[in-house]
Amino acid sequence: VCAELYWEGGEEKQKQKHPFHICCCFALCHRPPKLREISWLLFVFFSSDIEISRAQSPKAVDVLAKEIGLLTDEVEIYGQTKAKVRLSLLERLKDQPDGKYVLVAGITPTPLGEGKSTVTIGLVQALTAHLNINSFACLRQPSQGPTFGVKGGAAGGGYAQVIPMEEFNLHLTGDIHAITAANNLLAAAIDARILHENTQSDKALYNRLVPVVNGVRGFSAIQLARLRRLGISKTDPGSLTEEEIHKFARLDIDPSTITWQRVVDTNDRFLRKITVGQANTEKGFVRQAQFDIAVASEIMAILALTTSLQDMKERLGKMVVANDKKGEPVTAEDLGVTGALAVLMKDAIKPTLMQTLEGTPVFVHAGPFANIAHGNSSVLADKIALKLVGEKGFVVTEAGFGADIGMEKFFNIKCRASGLIPSVVVLVATVRALKMHGGGPNVTAGAPLKKEYTEENLQLVADGCCNLQKQIQITQLFGVPVVVALNVFKTDSPAEIDLVCKIAKQSGAFDAVPCDHWSAGGRGAVKLAQAVEKAANQKNSFKYLYSLELPIVEKIRIIAQKVYGAQDIELSPAAQSQVDRYTRQGFGNLPICMAKTHLSLSHQPERKGVPTGFILPISDVRASIGAGFIYPLVGTMSTMPGLPTRPCFYDIDLDPITEQVKGLF
Numbered sequence: 001v002c003a004e005l006y007w008e009g010g011e012e013k014q015k016q017k018h019p020f021h022i023c024c025c026f027a028l029c030h031r032p033p034k035l036r037e038i039s040w041l042l043f044v045f046f047s048s049d050i051e052i053s054r055a056q057s058p059k060a061v062d063v064l065a066k067e068i069g070l071l072t073d074e075v076e077i078y079g080q081t082k083a084k085v086r087l088s089l090l091e092r093l094k095d096q097p098d099g100k101y102v103l104v105a106g107i108t109p110t111p112l113g114e115g116k117s118t119v120t121i122g123l124v125q126a127l128t129a130h131l132n133i134n135s136f137a138c139l140r141q142p143s144q145g146p147t148f149g150v151k152g153g154a155a156g157g158g159y160a161q162v163i164p165m166e167e168f169n170l171h172l173t174g175d176i177h178a179i180t181a182a183n184n185l186l187a188a189a190i191d192a193r194i195l196h197e198n199t200q201s202d203k204a205l206y207n208r209l210v211p212v213v214n215g216v217r218g219f220s221a222i223q224l225a226r227l228r229r230l231g232i233s234k235t236d237p238g239s240l241t242e243e244e245i246h247k248f249a250r251l252d253i254d255p256s257t258i259t260w261q262r263v264v265d266t267n268d269r270f271l272r273k274i275t276v277g278q279a280n281t282e283k284g285f286v287r288q289a290q291f292d293i294a295v296a297s298e299i300m301a302i303l304a305l306t307t308s309l310q311d312m313k314e315r316l317g318k319m320v321v322a323n324d325k326k327g328e329p330v331t332a333e334d335l336g337v338t339g340a341l342a343v344l345m346k347d348a349i350k351p352t353l354m355q356t357l358e359g360t361p362v363f364v365h366a367g368p369f370a371n372i373a374h375g376n377s378s379v380l381a382d383k384i385a386l387k388l389v390g391e392k393g394f395v396v397t398e399a400g401f402g403a404d405i406g407m408e409k410f411f412n413i414k415c416r417a418s419g420l421i422p423s424v425v426v427l428v429a430t431v432r433a434l435k436m437h438g439g440g441p442n443v444t445a446g447a448p449l450k451k452e453y454t455e456e457n458l459q460l461v462a463d464g465c466c467n468l469q470k471q472i473q474i475t476q477l478f479g480v481p482v483v484v485a486l487n488v489f490k491t492d493s494p495a496e497i498d499l500v501c502k503i504a505k506q507s508g509a510f511d512a513v514p515c516d517h518w519s520a521g522g523r524g525a526v527k528l529a530q531a532v533e534k535a536a537n538q539k540n541s542f543k544y545l546y547s548l549e550l551p552i553v554e555k556i557r558i559i560a561q562k563v564y565g566a567q568d569i570e571l572s573p574a575a576q577s578q579v580d581r582y583t584r585q586g587f588g589n590l591p592i593c594m595a596k597t598h599l600s601l602s603h604q605p606e607r608k609g610v611p612t613g614f615i616l617p618i619s620d621v622r623a624s625i626g627a628g629f630i631y632p633l634v635g636t637m638s639t640m641p642g643l644p645t646r647p648c649f650y651d652i653d654l655d656p657i658t659e660q661v662k663g664l665f
Helices: 002-007 010-014 019-030 033-046 049-055 061-067 088-092 116-130 144-148 165-169 175-199 202-209 221-229 242-249 298-305 309-318 338-344 379-389 403-418 431-437 458-476 494-506 517-535 552-564 573-584
Strands: 075-078 082-085 100-106 135-139 160-163 262-264 274-276 287-289 291-293 320-323 329-331 352-356 361-364 394-398 424-429 482-487 511-515 568-571 615-624 629-634
Touching (some): 049 160, 061 075, 061 082, 061 352, 100 116, 100 458, 116 135, 116 352, 116 394, 116 482, 160 165, 160 352, 160 517, 175 202, 175 298, 175 320, 175 338, 202 242, 221 242, 221 338, 298 309, 298 403, 309 338, 361 379, 379 394, 379 403, 403 424, 424 458, 431 458, 431 494, 458 494, 482 494, 482 517, 494 511, 511 517, 552 568, 552 573, 552 615, 568 573, 573 615
Parallel strands (some): 100 394, 100 424, 135 394, 262 291, 424 482, 482 511
Antiparallel strands (some): 075 082, 082 352, 274 287, 320 329, 352 361
């Protein structure tokens, strides 16, 4: 057990530890059962997530890989606790039946989050370590924005977390850095191309684009592809006419239509609006631009939705970055950068293998936010895991924020891309969040909870269950059985817990189960695992919410009315203009990825419970053609978070002697 590890090493080693841990561990190892139980609970409540993580020594990742059926040449080891898994595995196991597919979603959360990641991890620990059923968790890689901002990391918590949690939350295997590099290479290519076209004649531009190298002049492969798209079948650079040279050399990008932004994986509000090109060397080419957070990059969405290396390369090439002066789309392929982007992403496409505290395997791959992107881990991780667990096993993945946000996009975007059909949805709720929806005072990150949240209040809970009922109804729109997981806190009373479970079952949930995985690990989620196993065997009538053939505006309206509960939608003139443009360009048959606040079913974060009668404002509409969706911006949604007055980084430190990270959560 984790606590016993604190006791190993003798008296001298224990002097370096908190006295409370020594007391608890002594009682755990040497005292009667009742005292052991009490001491264990005390140990749990007084230990931080990183202390719990560090107290357990993970098995070597090559041992883990062998246990789950990976061959030596299918694994690329990153240190002792992480490994990349090669996609060749899918070909070897193509005839293996898939396991059951479980999605963990949630009610509309407080700013503190309600524990979907801990439920995901607790569930797979219960399935594998306690019920002897093969299982795999598939999680998103956390952005360093929230890790150093307010929310903290995303490894789970307590005795339901991925270990080592500091490696999970910091850098991992470099996927987000690869996305940042690829994204910003493309951004640099756009501005550089505009500059060079503005300052050179057709002949000079063509000679530089197709130079003589060692006495030979030839087109590169990506340039030949561009010629074919332009209807030019020639392959000799010297044979093009002046008109053909002009068509080939000039993209004629309209700077006012550029939608591709630079990114950085940091919450930095002062990059929300910037000016580029102010140096004299840029010869007066100045324009306003912005930074997005890295996980909002379309390349992140592509990583999460791609099904192969070839598919990823094709998607990267299709990314629309701007329009030309005739109103036609300009793509990454037109800029000649597709191959370079694929090279930067060649390792990032492989899922990263890690493990939970109880040794259950975890894939960590991709990390799009759910409020400004589609909010789900990768299709590839899910597909590989479903093969590895076998027909009777379970793969549990998590969708960001509430069911109205991450789950809706999981079904309408991710499932369309993967072709996979989910078996059951686990809907996570907390008494705390339900009290907020019932009219409780504001919940603010970093501030102590008001007494309404720490004392029994059945009326607040009952009133707040309207949000739980609405999220159950949203799940039922897709025809998938739903199990409610009540993530229990120590301040929740038995009466409050019973009330939530009763209302959930009356509202159509297959089952509703209190969970103590945070304090008890997999053992605290066994009943949830049993309920999920039963629900997964129920009749499944999965269906999408809308047809792709519908007009863009009608698809937006269906989501707004059926999922959010809006009376109608209202598009700004700019948004309507973009819809008309994308329809004219042939992009009207893509799914919709709404960029909306996660703190309310409406567009107004302060409106809790189940708002009705509101008009959903669509301020802008953008397109991620490579990823394969249209994304409307609701209200004043920002794609770059900011730092609060007191960010998490105040508590994060490094011990220069032991090199141990402190303060992560």
